[in-house]
């Protein structure tokens with residue numbers, strides 16, 4: 549196992565990956581670069597449709613409060629999103645400056661500039677309508693649940709959120725890489741969202757254990773289920789249960805809830821997968837002090853699920869890559885993890901994802917490892933969902949165009965429905981769920 553790094557080294561390795569503007573002048577200068585495109589491709593590419601040209605114009609004219617209001621009225625987690633959104637494939641990727649081969653406007657950094665100020669200075673930008681006597685239960689205090697709760701509370705509904713963990717924020721708090729958001733900033737964001745009033749978060753209350761869906765249906769006028777996707781996908785290969793084989797979600801959960809110096813990481817780590825979670829597991833292993841981190845992916849770089857920016861981050865952190873490789877067997881010796889045997893793959897015909905499918909060539913190769921992190925995707929809470937009589941596809945809850953499930957008055961959204969996307973998609977799903985609930989309760993929206 550790896551030698552521990554000093555507290556100072558760990559602090560440096562996990563420091564903010566995208567530091568904010570140091571001075572207002574920097575933000576105003578950047579805001580002035582924006583040409584306020586009439587058709588705003590940045591806004592169109594934002595799942596929550598933030599009016600980007602407007603908030604940037606408000607920053608350039610010194611109206612920071614107005615700009616924060618513009619952002620939060622479309623996306624109440626606009627603060628967190630400014631730090632975690634893969635903007636290269638969203639707003640900044642759509643910026644017209646890219647067409648001129650110039651740096652796109654730093655939209656995320658500008659968004660962070662005004663939202664951080666608003667959260668830090670506790671600006672009260674929204675007023676909740678007086679209570680109308682309706683009560684809604686939200687299950688899960690992740691981005692979807694919190695966005696739904698906020699939108700409902702604004703309309704005068706009393707919202708009770710049931711959250712199985714001890715903190716809110718969902719994967720923002722327990723999943724996203726530690727160099728993007730800190731536990732403190734997640735907590736500040738949850739506090740800011742709930743500061744409008746009318747939202748009571750009941751922590752350590754789990755659906756299926758402490759509360760049931762049938763019970764919530766009886767007690768509340770409507771229910772929103774935003775429980776995310778939970779369990780890591782198994783590799784189903786021999787040796788998977790050996791000590792030293794961990795799943796990325798648990799590894800990152802530990803990292804986000806403990807002191808970095810208490811986290812065990814190997815010297816030679818293999819990470820299985822090439823999605824965002826795999827990149828986060830690999831980069832954070834390296835930052836914790838692993839000497840060698842090899843990422844294993846069964847297709848080529850062209851088919852990778854992560855973005856180029858994420859891959860570059862892993863490259864810059866010194867991770868190694870085995871493309872066209874699939875784990876076949878994990879071998880231990882005297883109770884210690886020793887080797888990962890992989891099959892060499894080649895690309896065949898396209899599969900249902902539209903990408904060429906990996907096909908086993910029959911050749912194998914072996915790498916020496918003392919830790920393996922499985923990041924081959926997450927699978928939904930199928931047992932819980934099916935046990936609650938919710939119609940689903942392999943655990944992904946099915947909803948209609950109003951966000952309602954097969955159960956009357958029960959709505960759902962976020963990762964629990966889409967199987968795992970980004971924070972910004974979950975926020976929009978929470979807003980959509982709130983809209984559906986307001987229509988269901990015959991309240992205006």
Ligand SMILES: Cc1cc2nc3c(=O)[nH]c(=O)nc-3n(C[C@H](O)[C@H](O)[C@H](O)COP(=O)(O)OP(=O)(O)OC[C@H]3O[C@@H](n4cnc5c(N)ncnc54)[C@H](O)[C@@H]3O)c2cc1C
Pocket residue numbers: 632633634687688689690691692693710711712713716717718719720723724725728753754755756774775776777797800824825828932961962963964968969970971972974
């Ligand atoms: C490792 C990792 C890194 C990621 N990095 C990024 C990133 O950098 N940028 C980005 O945009 N997205 C990222 N994502 C994706 C993003 O975090 C999710 O898409 C988003 O958090 C989904 O929001 P949600 O509210 O649907 O679910 P979640 O965030 O999962 O929230 C669900 C909430 O429900 C609670 N819950 C679950 N079951 C129950 C129950 N039975 N009873 C009560 N409460 C329950 C959970 O504790 C949680 O608080 C990452 C995901 C992972 C796994």
